[in-house]
Amino acid sequence: MARLGDVRPPAGNLTRRRFLIAASGTLAAFGFATSAIGSMELPSGGEFVPEQTFEPTIWYSIDGNGVVEVNIIRAEMGQHVGTSLARIIADELEVSWDQVRITHVDSAAKWGLMVTGGSWSVSQTWPVFSKAGAAGRQALLERGAELLGVPATECLARAGKVVSGNRNVDYGMIVRSGISRTFTSEELAAMPTKPVEDRRLIGRPVAALDVPPKLDGSARYGIDARVDGMVYARPVIPPTRYGSKVVAVDESDARNVKGYIRAVVLDDPSETVPGWVMAIGETYVAAMRAADQLRVTWNAGPTSNVSEKDLQDHALALIAEGKVGSILDTVDTNTEAVFGTTDHKMERTYTNATALHFQLEPTNALAFEKDGIFEIHTGNQWQSLILPTLAKALGRPEETIVLKTYMLGGGFGRRLNGDYAVPAALTAKALNTPVKMILTREDDCRFDSVRSPAVQTVRMAFDSNKKVVAMEHDAAAGWPTEVLAPSFMPKGANGVPYDPFSINGADHWYEVGAQKVRAISNDLARATFRPGWLRSVGPGWTNWALESFMDEAAHEVGADPVEFRLGLLKGTGRNAGSAPNSIGGALRQAHVLRTAAERAGWGNPLPDGHGLGVATSFGQEREMPTWVACVAHVSVDRATGNVKVERLTSVIDAGTIVDPGGALAQAEGATLWGMSLALFEGTRFENGQVADRNLDTYTPLRIADTPHLDISFVDSREAPTGLGEPPTTVVGPAIANAIFAASGARLRHIPITANAVKEAIQP
Template structure:
């Protein structure tokens, strides 16, 4: 069913190439108010407003202005607490000239007209949202302002060039006339349309003229989220709705149900049916859903079902077997595909004055957002309605259709607020049991995962194995690096060929989302990066995109190795990096911005300015996350104290990030702080393991993220230089682990190359 998802991969590497086609900017007066995808279907977003509203002004599909002057921005991105809906509204309001108190937000349906202007699909991830939508939303706002101004000029009988737009008012000083946005909308005179060329020709504001962008205005979504009005997927209530609780197999993937005994469940109150999933999309295997009149009764029924399984081909696999297979694959000369192939590493390593080799590993990691996975499905005639918070509506709609056995055009996705996502809700597994149960019982069904369901069936961050071989010349300069990255390929699992990338030698395709970051901005004349698919891990632990994706493990290896090289030649690790960030060739621009963030973090942290107590150390790292073409330049200085037991306490994290243009300063700071703490959690505390084909950790008693009592001081420096806006939700995740690892070495001389950094590993390295 994924064949219905169409993605132009070239857009991913061209974040500035906004699609300014007329379908994104339809300027005119709507005959019956705002119509947002499938609005003819009762209950769909926009349908109710369309029935009741007088003529609204719709400058684009992204927002509408009502006769009372209220501007409602439709956000095509999933809002999971990062306030992206409010950010989109802020960008529109800046160019529109609206008063912030007149702004409102709502979430888009899966109508294709709400596809991302750059990616061409509805997806939220990669820290792309602001970066890729800034220009499109700005031009949408500007187009509306121009249309309103020209209409007002005609009404007032004055030249449009003499009008001033501010705070939702259009004024002519000399004539002492003014009209509100609402007045112009009520007149019905705002009917201007723009061709794509005309839209591209609109001159947007320069940063020195911003009045809203760069201001920490009140987030529009906070009131509804604090008073209970905001509706999350778990809040959905439909007439006649029943509930489903899933029974999952002991094996993560590949099991099949051989029998279901529901005799005990039939004796329980409210039990309706046990449905064995027949998932042609391959999203789930071996699942059963118990349907009952309440969720509590569904849980009891699920516990009462006796399900027998064939464990399938992965039933005996462990984390150790996945790692062994990764090492075997890396040792093969013909494994994988080249992501980077510059110069001649073999020759350079053969003549190097010093060669260092190291292996780096990361464990399986689980998303575990606070709102459990959930979905509600309802069939209305030929139309399937799915209510859920989702990060990839385009693909998820296709999966829901596949689960139902219908064409995706008959699936209406009702986007809800997300109680956390972090990449977990890029997947649609929770929709499959809801859809098939609703079809089986003929009623709307809400499925809610238990925490155990979600942890054991998460599309997790994959276990990774990396080997780096680096060569130095007689002056200690890095002249060659081979970097092999072995893992499951999360993006390949999606089954969307256009999301894979051709290898640099054009001999095959690779999942760039497993190696991004390895193409760093250091100047190294001979550099190879090989992406190797671990098919065993790929099938046994179907992996997904966890906040920060590949840079979360590639920079762990790169920034640890760079530190090791600096120490091997007796150089300060920070200065060693600065020297390699010389901006030569293809690294021009990016290297300088990254160097500046490193210097900013060092200065704020006081790196190298004082003698630290015994057992304490500072470590540095700097990254260009997420992808090279969509980087936010980020650096970290970690200050740690290491006990004789090997226990690591992080005293302070200092993070500097270059975001280009900052839309909402407070939100950026919050995002960077949260990302840094997530990076700390991954660095020291989080680990899942596979045993007998299943994930062993089932709740927060055994999978132990960072606790409040373990929080260090976090200092953040945001560099806003007016360049193109970048993303902030993920980059700081990637920089923290290597900074901590490097700090541990500086504190006690212990080099740990596996995440998470455990006290046992540190103590063992101290003794080595």
């Protein structure tokens, strides 16, 4: 963890390390530095200089003790990401796990894209760290062979040593002897990595490197950050996210609060926190109490009367327009012609409520300037995203701002948007003193980048033999990427940009003939709140509609829901898959679906009021599919509408499982989150603000409602894909489909309430 006040200036000349990796993960160049010890003689024990290090890449170094320090640019928020990523290098490098350490680094341009989201961490790091570790092993092996006086072909690297027969030299000695080796980009691209059967750490249980500090209390979270002389701040949040202007601030009551200092009206050129007033106190308690006593008068923004119904109705109207939105490239998008020639068609509309993040640690930030560098101490999932905004807000160059790294007490996508750093930084600038801002739970909810309410309409056409011949899927929601990272938005087939994180999942792997997917930005949602990424992002709602609809389509044609889906997962054409991430294509999705159904006892008789429902998905993106299927077993009380989830059976194909323990934990958490969103979580907008602001009325899944989980992974040698989010996406539709099987009640809105079930049960 970074030390408070320890300024790390931006990266300068990188020629010493000479290893650059583009944000996309492309390997541009690779070089090895020369150690300060240039002697070709093997040092004796008396000449041991442990301070010497070998830094083959920016991603790791090896010291004179043979200890490997791996640099982690991904945020740690309970998923043990450092443990997963470090073992990729350690396995290829051939070192013992007890010789590996991890460092979560501060923001700097040399790291490229610093983001932890989209289930990208392992999949995107895998090719980079594999090559980096393999090249380091090759350099150490060659230098070790020199020291042993034998050809490199007669040596092997094993457990932190270069071995030749009964002789060996450890990595620490090799580092102390001095090393000089370079690779061209072509050599690096051709660098062979270890065969699967030679792996010793990947896929094996190891101790998580970040657990001990969490257990002994030494782990540092953003909320723990302190520096001498700091004051505390809590905001008074205006009635609308945008457009509110402060008319007057009455401090008379706040001055009676012990420790209150003053109020600061923020002037924010970045328009991140317009209309914010900060209560400043000597202690957080003082700032918190004073904020409640400040009497602020605003001219409210234009969305002060917007309701959840307004947002949903506007989405429906946008879908009905027909011509708005972006059309995804699905090869054959000429669905109108097919729909016009068949009499057998069906259409359904699905909705979901606004959802909050409710991460355990409320958002917070400590900000101050020191020696010309503006430091922001906070937990953050996307440092590269918020730095330009901070630069605009503060009116200073981006390279003079550094985000110091801390563990996150929960992220789930909320800390991808680092907007909470802006008010702390602006307040510190205004006061010219360190400021620690902490939001209360209620503040955090009002300022949350919520998951947008969404409306989706799905249509399907059948021929005279009940074969699917066309499908359309329209989805309207607030787009987070449009607001926060528009450069990440590709153009659709009609030339209109779209937010992939608001439509991923709708471009499925089923073969349905002509297919048109339309993504629509809800401009009223964008004006009312700042849409955010919440765990599972777009597939959290697109798969809700898709897999609920697939179940209805199966019943429409009198087919078994599992067999209906399997019949569409043929794995041909664009659905055949390709290297490196989607080899096998839809056939791998069919495999997890078939396996999950078998494990769950699909087709076996159940007691009255019980039912099984199924859903399947490919996770986040077609370019990085994680094949997953879930079968939900539920029981329904027809008199009350109460639903009890008895069991959730999930089968996941995420390619190579790098960290088995971490993978299971991720899948379990994602599965329970999916259940929580399906049955328990949801709020609504009232007068431009979310109605639920604490856990007394916003009620996520409780321990008592947790079902039995049966989660298994497909044994695979393919490239690893993401695991943090894909298992979330199948649970909601599986539960809804199970409710239908148990009671005949078809639900098309989440969260599903007992009243909704009771009303939907046919008398």
